Amino acid sequence: MPADYLLSVDLGTSHTVAVVVWPDGRTRPLLFDGSPVMPSAVFLDPAGTLHTGRDAERLALTAPERFEPNPKQRISDRTILLGDRELPVTAAFAAILSRVARTAIEAVGHLPNAVLTCPAAWSEQRRAALHDAAAQAGYRPVKIITEPVAAAHYYTSRLSxxxxxxxxxxxxxxxxxxxxIAVLERCPDGSFGVLADGGLPDLGGLDFDAALVAHIGATVKQREPEIWKRLENPNGASELRNRRELWEEVRAAKEMLSRSSVAPVTVPDMAQSLHLTRGELDQISRPLLARAIAETQRVLGLTGRRPEQLAGLFLVGGSSRMPMVSKMLHEGLGIAPTVLEQPELPVSEGAALALTSSAPVTPPAPMPSPPPQLTAPSLGLPPVTGSDQTVQLRRGDDRTPPSPPRRGTEYKARRIPPKWIAIGVTAIVLVAAITLGAWWFLNPYKQRPFAEELREVGSAEALDGEVDDGIYEVRSVGDRSAMFYTTSSSDASGQELHVRAVDNRSGELLWDGEQVLPGAGWNNAYFVSEELIAFSQEVEAGGEYRFVFLDWETGEVRNTVTSAARDAARSGDLLVVGPLGGSGFEVYDAAGEQVSSWSFESDVTVAQWSLVGTPDDIAHPTELANGDGRLWAVTSNNVSHVYDLESGEAVASKEIETVDDVYYAWNGFLYVAVDKETGYDLNVYDVEDLSQVQNIEIEVDGTIAPEAITVCGETLVCVGDLVPEQTDAYQWHVYDADKEKIVHDFDDREYGWIEPLGNRILAEYFAGDDIRTQIYNQNFKTVNNNLEETFDPIDGGSALTWPGRSTFGTAVGNVSGLGRDGSVVDLRIDLEVLACDASETRLACLTPAGSQIYSFRDE
Structure with a gap:
């Protein structure tokens, strides 16, 4: 094997850079996904495969608890918890170094000898971890040079x-x-020694990005408060993507301001772009950089040297390219710094240059074995092969091959031949813009722990009057709950409807509306959101309905609308009423004011209608409902329509199927199940123009017709056909819109209803006369549970069961929490209630003692 190539790797906190030195002295940075800078991030998938770089950042959006963006910062912890597995930090380092090794082999045909860098303050124990990781990654014994020493050699050798x-x-x-920050001294033999070092572990480029986002946010909040609300606190995948896009826009604008005086910032959902100026960036940066200048002065002071005695001030690291950094350092120290166009590269190349001089380095360590207690799971990495030998990457005790790759995201493990053939690199342009902490808190599918028991919040607030056997309902959303119940009346109407609002945090009454409206005809249709409280009453049998809108703050009636339609649906804070006279719709806001309306031809009636669902509803099923702001309808002339709720304008109208088929709209697609002589077709249409994008043939017994379509994942819909001679037992077929095919059949049992639990599936099935519950993961494998209770999802990672509403008075039952991992927490035995509803942290109930709030987890 040639010995005159050299690989130099700077495994940094945020990014990794690697340079190959050729035999003639030329240097070449390695490219990762088309860039010389690779994020130092790792992601452990459920199969035990460690993904690195931009692949890791991309996968982090699916399961942030399995992601670590900065393994180097975890060196003192020794281990990292990724999902449900504890991994040695050295295994994360090894995965990154293995990625570098594969790329180096692609470039020069073998894995050269290597030098690594580390911070000046690292102890011998931490440096030993780097040696260990390099050995696990198949490197021959490596040398280690500190980062400031490497930068100093670049400053003197490459920059002269x-x-x-x-x-x-x-x-x-x-x-x-x-x-x-480090201050070094040139020794007589040409090497460098560190006189003093320091720094700020909580100050970096991300802090500037956050300050700029807050600055942009102040403008967005003033102009478009709803848009900023979604960007600041995103719910669901689409809003999370918008937030990421904003951070990427801000970061790009910050980098552009290094070259120009103004930079545009495109804010998702805003019609016009905003602009950042160099002056704004400078003003925002000053207080942050003031800390950096003070720390530089402190470290220099430790050496007893004055700024004017410095031979130079060399700026490295990606955040150093901001012009304000050089300017303020110049102002604070009185000397002009040196900064390059690509300040990420000098440390890696400088480490290689140091080996040609007399720089002191850490001697090679013997190839160690990992401690038994820190055995890593399968890394899913290929062996690294030289021209005359193969070094198998260590994978602990788990020798099973990695799982097949996910489309477009996984590296497929394979043996690298002795003569490496370059296969090209796929460029991935996605750069994650938020840290692990932000991802964790914003992750829509995280599993939050339950308390050990159900706890009363405040005291029960007695009901006004004796509840009759007509209406008692609860709707809980966020920090408040609305409770509805009827009592007997002494007048001819026979009933009085009472509505009260309760604070979920304290359990106290916000208001009690007493009898809102007298009379019968209340029909259990209650619509509650953060802004909306509405309900309906049948005024004239079969003829006229009254929709009542209340004020959340006072409980007073805001408006009453009379309609010929009895059906309604909620989309956010809007109430959709229809079909009017069988052929039209009206849309009202939370104040009961009409927002839009439309109707079809006089001889056309609406046969089916609903809202276009959105994945946001999966992440927060108790708070967000329902839809993306559009409605679909099928009219008696077999024409399908899509309408925008706020404008009332038609998005698309087209004859596609018949009114007898089964329709469902989800995540931008309209699904139609069409009965055929043998089996049925599932046709998929784009809701934007109702153009057909897919036709799937589902083969079932010709006597079985499709009966239901429902959502079972972000990109999944489940199509159900009834089991013969059953009225509520189905066999379900799972269609994946991304893969454009049926990916699974739930036909091994008689299943009841099926729904998403985050990115898993919660399915009911029949065991004799009993209904049981089972969780299935993304590969449709059963998670470790088989439960007798039925559960309702309350967030993206957990579900809850509580006593069901009874039409014969109170119901008695247990309250239990269910995690997406199948774990169950019993919270209360034999709770007696009239009706309940759950938010993500509270269970609000009408009980015989009155209205009562219970807590099952901390907010």
């Missing part, structure tokens, strides 16, 4: 700056997450 013996040089390493 003169630093005489005894002269100090300051290195200002400003990365994405941290700031490291």
């Amino acid at each position: 700056h003169q630093v005489g013996a005894g002269q100090p040089l300051a290195v200002f390493d400003f990365g994405g997450g941290t700031l490291d």
Whole structure:
């Protein structure tokens, strides 16, 4: 194997850079996904495969608890918890170094000898972890050089700056997450020694991004408060993507301002772009950079040297390219810094250059074995092969091959031949813009823990009057619950409807409306959101309905609308009423004011209608409902229509199927199940123009017709056909819109209803006369549970069961929490209630003692 190539790797906190030195002295940075800078991030998938770089960042959006963006910061912890598995930090390092090794082999045909870098303050124990990780990744024994020493050699060798013996040089390493500062002294033999070092572990480029986002947010909030509300606190995948796009826009604008005086910022959902100026960036940066200047002065002061005695001030790290950094350092120290166009590269190349000089390095360590207690799971990495030998990457005790790759995201494990053939690199342009902490808190499918027991919040608030056997309902949303119940009346109407609002945090009454409207005809149709409280009453049998809108703050009637339609649906804070006279719709806001209306031809009636669902409803099923702001309808002339609720304008109208078929709209597609002589077709249409995008033939007994379509995942819909001679037992077929095919059949049992639990499936099935519940993961494998209760999802990672509403008075039952991992927590035995509803943290109930709020987890 040739010995005259050299691989130099700077495994940084936020990014990794690697350079190959060729035999003739030329240097070439390795490219990862088309860039010389690779995120130092890892993601452990359920199969035990560690993904790195931008692949890891992309997968983090699916399961952030399995993601670590900065393994280097976890070096003192020794282990990292990724999902449900504890992994040695060295295994994360090894995965990154293995990725570098594969790319180096692609470039030069074998894995060269290597030098790695580390912070100046790292102890021998931490440096030993790097040695261990390199050995796990198949490297021969490596040498280690500290990062400021590597930068100093680049400064003198590549940039040809003169630093005489005894002269100090300051290195200002400003990365994405941290700031490291070192002052070095040139020794007589040409090497460098560190005189003092320091830094700020909580100051980096991400802090500037956050400050700029807040600055942009102030403008967006003033102009478009609803847009900023969604960007600041995103719910669901689409809003999370919008937030990420905003951060990427801000970061790109920050980088553009390094070259120009103004940069546009496109804010998702806003019609016009905003702009950032160099002046705004400078003003925002000053208080942050003031800390950096003070720390630089402190570290320099530790050496007893004055700024004017420095031979130079060298800026490295990606955040150093901001012009304000050089300007304020110049102002604060009185010397002009040196900064390059690509300040991420000098440390890696400088480490290679140091080996040609007399720089002190950490000697190679013997190839160690990992401690038994830190055995890593399967890394899913290929062996690294040289021209005369193969070094198998260690994978702990688990020798099972990695799972098949997911489309477009996984590296497929395979043996690398002795003569490597370049296969190309797929460029991935997605760059994650938020840290692990932000991902964790915004992750729509995380599993939050339940308390050990159900706890009363406040005291029960007695009901006004004796509840009759007509109406008692609860609707809980966020911090408040609305409760509805009827009592007997002494007048001819026979009933009085009472509505009260309760604070979920304290259990106290916000208001009690007493009898809102007298009379019968209340029909259990209650619509509640953060802004809306509405309900309906049949005024004239079969003829006229009254929709009542209340004020959330006072309980007073805001408006009453009379309609010929009895059906209604809620989309956010809008109430859709229809079909009017069988052929039209009206849309009202929370105040009961009409927003839009439309109707079809006089001889056309509506046969089916509903709202276009959105994945946001999966993440927060108790709070968000329902739809993306559009309605679909099928009229008696077999024409399908899509309407925008706020404008009342037609999005699309087209004859596609018949009114007898089964329709469902989800995540931008309209699904129609069409009965045939043998089996049936599932046709998929784009709701934007009702153009057909897919036809799927589902083969079943010709006597079985499709009966239901429902959502069972972000990109999944489930199509159900009834089991013969049953009225509520189905066999379900799962269609994946991304893969454009049926990916699973639930036909091994008689299933009841099926619904998503985050990115898993919660399915009911019949065991004799009993209904049981089973969770299935994304590969449709059963999770470790088989439960007798039925559960309702309350967020993206958990579900709850509570006593069901009874039409014969109170119901008695248990309250239990269910995690997406199948774990069950019994919270209360034999709770007696009239009716309940859950938010993500509270269970609001009407009980014989009155209205009562219960807590099952911390907010």
